Amino acid sequence: MNPDSPCVTAGIAQSRDRRNLQSPDQSPDTVIQARVCDASRPCEHARMNFCSNCGQRVALATPPGDHLPRFVCASCGAIHYENPKIIAGCVPEYEGRILLCRRGIEPRLGFWTFPAGFMENGETVQQAAARESREESLAEVEIGSLLAVVHVLSARQVHMFFRARLPLASFGPTPESLEVGLFSEAEIPWGEIAFPSIEFALRRYFQDRAAGREDHHFTSVERRPPGIPLQPGKTHV
C-alpha cells in the first residue's frame, strides 16, 4: 500500500503494522478490490463493496436529507458512514530530552516519530496517547497539556498530540520500534522525521518550551516526503 496515494484503488499490501499512521486503509494485509475514485481529491470512499449488515452489494448514493454520497445497501437499507479517525500521541520529556522511536514498521520504516497511533473505542485521547507510548517504547508517561491538533485531510485523520512527562528513563525497543532514545533539541533528526504532523508538533513543542508557554496549535498538513518544509494552513493558538 502506498500511503502517499490518497485513493486506494487496488493492490496487495503486506505490512506488519495493521494500524499505520496516515494509511487510510486499515487492513493492509488484505487484497483490496479495485475501485476507481476521483483522483483529483482525497478518496473518501475506499474499500466498501458489501453491506456489513446483510452482506449484499452496496452502492454510492446520497440518502434523502443528506448532502453527501454514502455507501447504501438497497437490500436492507443500511447507510454506511465513513468518518475521520483520531491518531493520539505525545511528546514525552525526560530531563529536557525528548523520547523518539525509530519506526520498525511500514509506512516510513526507519524514520523517527514520537509515540502515536489510532485511538480505540472506550478510551480517552489521553489514555490512547499513554497506551501508544507503552506499546511503541515501553515508556510509562504522564500526559500533560494539549500540544497540537493536525488535520491530515487526505488520510481522513485528526492527529491529537499532548505534552507528556517521562518520570523514569525507562524505555526500549518493541515490535513496532527499532530503536527508542532521548534527544535534546539539537539532536532531533529533522531530516528523518516520519510524518509532517510529527514535525509540526515537535517544532511547536520546542518553540513553546523556549517561550515558557504551553499553547495548543491547529493546522492542516498533507502527506509529503520528509525534508520538505511544512506549509501549515491555519495555526490557532
Place this chain on the structure above:
Amino acid sequence: MNPDSPCVTAGIAQSRDRRNLQSPDQSPDTVIQARVCDASRPCEHARMNFCSNCGQRVALATPPGDHLPRFVCASCGAIHYENPKIIAGCVPEYEGRILLCRRGIEPRLGFWTFPAGFMENGETVQQAAARESREESLAEVEIGSLLAVVHVLSARQVHMFFRARLPLASFGPTPESLEVGLFSEAEIPWGEIAFPSIEFALRRYFQDRAAGREDHHFTSVERRPPGIPLQPGKTHV
C-alpha cells in the same frame, strides 16, 4: 433505537436523523441483526455481520500482534477496525447572547443544543463545526478558540466544541431544528439541554467568559437524562 442503551443488540429504529448525536449506530433506519454484547461495558462491536470487502461472514478475533478483538474475515483476511468518531460543534455568540437550537429530530427531540454533528472526511474540525451551524440553524459563524473536548465513551465519540462569533443575527429553523434562538446566560434552559456534553461546554463557556479567559477543557461524560448534575471525570485546562 434507545440512545441510552450502550449495546445496540437488536431492533428496528425509525428516525429522521441519520447522524444522531450519541447514537452509536449510524444507520437507524435499518434492521439490526441481534447480537449480544457484554452489557457491563460499552459495546464496541455493534453491527458488523459481513465483510464489507468480500461479503462473507465475519467473526470477532484478536489478530496476531494486536491486543483487541476485531471483526475479521476468514475468507479474504480483512480486518475491520472500529474507532471513535468526532462530533464537532460550536457556541455561537451574538452581542452577548448564545445561539441554541431546539432539536427537531431524535434523539432528544425538543431539547436544546448548540449546533453540533458528525465530522465528515475532507474537512477540518472547525469547518465541520461551521457546517453544522449552517445546517442546523442557517447561521454563518466564525469559529474561534477550542472550548471543550468531551469523551462520550459509551457512544464511542469525541466531542470537540469551539467558541464562535455570529456576525449577524441571521438564523432560523431547519429540518433539524424546530426553533433557533439567542439566549442570555440567565435564559439558558438548563433543564432542557439535550446532551451532557453540551451542558458541560455551555457551563465552561460562561465560567470562562466571566473570568475573561478562553481556556479549553477536557472531560468524560456518560449518557444521562437531563437535569442530573454532571459528574465530569478529569478537567484539564
